[in-house]
Amino acid sequence: MRSAIVAVLGIFALNGVVFGSWAPRVPALAAQIGAEEGALGLSLLGASIGMIASALLSGSLCARYGAKVMVLISAIAGCVVLPVLGLATSPLQLGLVLVVLGVTVGALDVAMNIAAVTAIRQSGRAIMPVFHAFFSIGGLIGALGAAGAAALALNPLRHLSIVAVIGTAMAIWFARRIPVEDLKPQAAHTGPKKSLVQRPVLWLLGFIALCSSVAEGASVDWSAFFGVHERGIGEASAALIYAGFSICMAIARLLGERIETRWGSQRMLIGGSTIGALGLFIAVLVPAPAFTYIGFALAGMGLAYGFPVALELAGAVGRRADGGGGERELGFVTTIAYSGFLLGPPMIGGIASVTSLPVALGVAAVIAWAMAPLTLLANRARRREQQTRQQAVETATT
Incomplete structure (x- = not known):
């Protein structure tokens, strides 16, 4: 293994x-x-x-x-x-x-x-x-x-x-x-089969990954620019803002197994989204340059879990009785998430052109925090789907 x-x-x-x-x-x-x-x-x-x-x-x-x-x-x-x-x-x-x-x-x-x-x-x-x-x-x-x-x-x-x-x-x-999974030939879900678009839990997990990708993309694309034009940091020093964001994200992900084992995926997503949003708010609301570095470093830590954990949960809700499955569910969630990488940069740029870059990054912070309520809704939808499937199994066996 x-x-x-x-x-x-x-x-x-x-x-x-x-x-x-x-x-x-x-x-x-x-x-x-x-x-x-x-x-x-x-x-x-x-x-x-x-x-x-x-x-x-x-x-x-x-x-x-x-x-x-x-x-x-x-x-x-x-x-x-x-x-x-x-x-x-x-x-x-x-x-x-x-x-x-x-x-x-x-x-x-x-x-x-x-x-x-x-x-x-x-x-x-x-x-x-x-x-x-x-x-x-x-x-x-x-x-x-x-x-x-x-x-x-x-x-x-x-x-x-x-x-x-x-x-x-x-x-x-x-x-x-x-x-490679050892799948049984007859592997399939028991009970009524729904298309992917009819499963609310997949949409919610997709939106969690979408919010994560938008907030992450905003940090990657605009952190150095923000440091130069809003905080007066030199270009060479501003490049370190993104470096700090990336390093903190990598470290947080390396520690992810320990954190998820102790706290569970739901608390992990809610806590991460809160820390990520807090970091972005600190960067845009506190004018001292030092807090720009601190804010984006916290954002990297908090946003580390949204995308990977959403994909992990997508695979879990698609798991079949034989232990396989989840491929189509994961592809569906990934498709929604990728739209964040496509739409995020022009959206943040458009908001910045109409208002200001701090306001645009503040919007990215709100989007990051939105993962918290979406996580609660996704967990509720997952439990409801499991109950429906269990009822179908009981009906089929009686």
Whole structure:
């Protein structure tokens, strides 16, 4: 079981490396295609569009072919597509390549989370936040590699080709050890079968993940800008705001198993959303620059659990009597969550342009806190669904 957990951790890290490798090279890619901010922004939307398009379908494919197969295919496909970014010569070409890359990353994201749910079930350990911590660590490794490549004046094609070769080798090595569930042929839910869109618990879990992604995206995209333009912090020092946010998020996720085991997923989500909202409020309401660092560090700690725990619970509510299932449910929740990464940045930017950036980040704080009541509603919907299923079982056996 230990090798299976290590394999899933490795795949999470690989996904982070892929993302962390190309995102910091955006300035070089912009110069390569001669794009200004507006055209570049439209090109970058391609990644989010591809991720949303693939998430729901990926859940069904994992249910049919298994997460192990989908992890291998999507990871290798992502590594193959990655260097193609270095061949783009126009904003349209860059956007189309990012759509394809987004499809592979979205498919891998769903497949690796399904593999993580399998590892959790087989090991009996609440380690979903730990898996997501390794995604953050992978992103940091990818970003450091990108910084090194830029310092050595490697163009994106050469740099991303090196990442692709290493990533492909990692994908093949780790995918072979991904855990596989031993499903019974007749596995199915007992009782009346509902479509995914008819299950309130899935919508609520999706909105929890959505709120988490919007608040996290606002912190990632605007923290340094906020430090420079609202608190008078220098650009180099402002970059440390995001660094502190990311490090605190990674540490909180690494400690997630211990916290979830002691407090449970519901208290974990409610406490995390409260701390995340408090951190953002501190950053925007206290004018001292030191509290900007403190506020975003708290936000990183609090927002660490929303997305991974929502996905863990989505897998749990889709579990069948044979111990399998949850693939389609996890894909459904992920699709809703991804819309937050697509809509969040322009929404925060739009609010900031009409009012101010502190007000916009205050809205992000409210969205972060909204995970608390959504968690209570999701727990109630989950219990109601379990009662309905149990009644159906009792009716069928009498």
